Amino acid sequence: DRIKYPLKRVDFDPDGDRHPETRGKSGYQKISWDEALDIVAGEMKRIRNTYGPSAILAMTSSHHNWGNVGYKLSTFMRFFNVLGFTSVFDNPDSWEGFHWGAVHTYGFYWNLGAPEQYDLLEDALKNTELMIYWSNDPDSTRGTYCGQESAIWRLWLRELGKKQIFIDPYCNYTAAIMADKWIAPRVGTDAAMALAIAYVWIIEDTYDHNYVATRTVGFDQFRKYVIGEDDGVPKTPKWAEEITGVSARTITALAREWASKRTMLSCGNRGGFGGAMRQAYGHEWARLMVLLQAMQGLGKPGVGMWGATMGGPYYSE
Numbered sequence: 306d307r308i309k310y311p312l313k314r315v316d317f318d319p320d321g322d323r324h325p326e327t328r329g330k331s332g333y334q335k336i337s338w339d340e341a342l343d344i345v346a347g348e349m350k351r352i353r354n355t356y357g358p359s360a361i362l363a364m365t366s367s368h369h370n371w372g373n374v375g376y377k378l379s380t381f382m383r384f385f386n387v388l389g390f391t392s393v394f395d396n397p398d399s400w401e402g403f404h405w406g407a408v409h410t411y412g413f414y415w416n417l418g419a420p421e422q423y424d425l426l427e428d429a430l431k432n433t434e435l436m437i438y439w440s441n442d443p444d445s446t447r448g449t450y451c452g453q454e455s456a457i458w459r460l461w462l463r464e465l466g467k468k469q470i471f472i473d474p475y476c477n478y479t480a481a482i483m484a485d486k487w488i489a490p491r492v493g494t495d496a497a498m499a500l501a502i503a504y505v506w507i508i509e510d511t512y513d514h515n516y517v518a519t520r521t522v523g524f525d526q527f528r529k530y531v532i533g534e535d536d537g538v539p540k541t542p543k544w545a546e547e548i549t550g551v552s553a554r555t556i557t558a559l560a561r562e563w564a565s566k567r568t569m570l571s572c573g574n575r576g577g578f579g580g581a582m583r584q585a586y587g588h589e590w591a592r593l594m595v596l597l598q599a600m601q602g603l604g605k606p607g608v609g610m611w612g613a614t615m616g617g618p619y620y621s622e
C-alpha cells in the first residue's frame with residue numbers, strides 16, 4: 306500500500322537526539338505535511354551550512370513524468386541549481402547497453418545509438434523478405450512514446466507473406482500472435498547465439514564481402530575471434546547450444562535463412578534498445594546486432610534495423 310501521509314521515527318528529533326542506532330528498529334508516528342516539509346528544509350539547510358552545497362546530492366529516475374513540475378530538467382533542476390548541489394548522471398537504465406555497445410561499434414551516437422527509423426516501414430513492406438524480432442515485443446512497447454498506430458503494420462507484413470521470427474526467452478505478446486517461429490535462448494545468452502550465427506556465415510561464406518570490405522574496419526580481427534583462431538574456442542552452433550539451450554540445428558537453420566533473404570532485424574522498439582541489453586554485459590549483444598547486420602549489408606533495400614513501431618513515411622516538402 307502507498308503511504309498516504311508522512312511518518313517519522315518515534316525517537317527521531319531533528320533538533321536534538323536523532324538516535325541513528327535505532328534505524329530499522331523503532332516504530333513510526335504520523336506527522337503533518339507541514340512538519341515533514343519543515344524537517345526536509347531544515348536538513349537541507351543544516352547540511353549546506355555545515356558541509357557546503359556540494360554535500361547535497363539530488364537525482365531523479367531516468368523514467369518519470371514530463372512537464373513543468375516533475376520533469377528533472379525543469380523546476381527540479383532549477384530549484385537545486387539555486388540551492389547548489391551535486392548532480393548525478395544517473396544510470397541510463399533504459400538504453401545503457403545499446404548506447405555503450407552499438408554507439409562504439411558503428412559510431413552512430415544520435416538517438417543514443419538507436420538507428421534512424423524514418424521510412425523503414427516503407428522499406429520493409431516493399432523490400433524485406435524476413436523479419437527477425439530479437440528481444441523485441443512491439444505490441445507491448447509501442448515504440449515507447451508512440452500510440453497503437455503501428456499494430457496494423459505487422460498485419461500488413463503478414464498479409465504480404467513476410468516471415469516473422471521471434472527470439473526471446475519469453476513468448477511475448479507480439480510473438481503469440483505473429484510468430485512464424487519462436488526461438489527461446491536462456492536469459493542472458495543472446496550474445497553467444499549471435500556469435501554462432503556469425504560463425505555459420507563465415508564458414509559457409511554467406512556474408513556480404515563487398516560491404517564488409519568497403520564499409521567496415523576490423524573484420525579480420527572479429528573473424529579470428531569467431532572462428533577461434535585467437536582463443537582456441539570456435540563459436541560454433543554446437544558451442545552456443547550448450548550456453549543458450551537452443552539446438553545447434555536451429556541456430557544453423559536461422560543463420561542460413563537470415564543470409565539467404567533480405568532480412569530486417571528488429572532488436573528493440575526503436576530499432577535498438579531491446580530487453581537483452583538490460584543485463585550484465587548486455588552491451589555485447591547490442592554490439593553484435595550491429596555487426597550481424599553489417600555482415601549482411603546494413604542499409605541495402607530491405608536490410609536494416611527497424612523496431613516495427615516507428616518509421617512511417619517521411620515527407621520533406
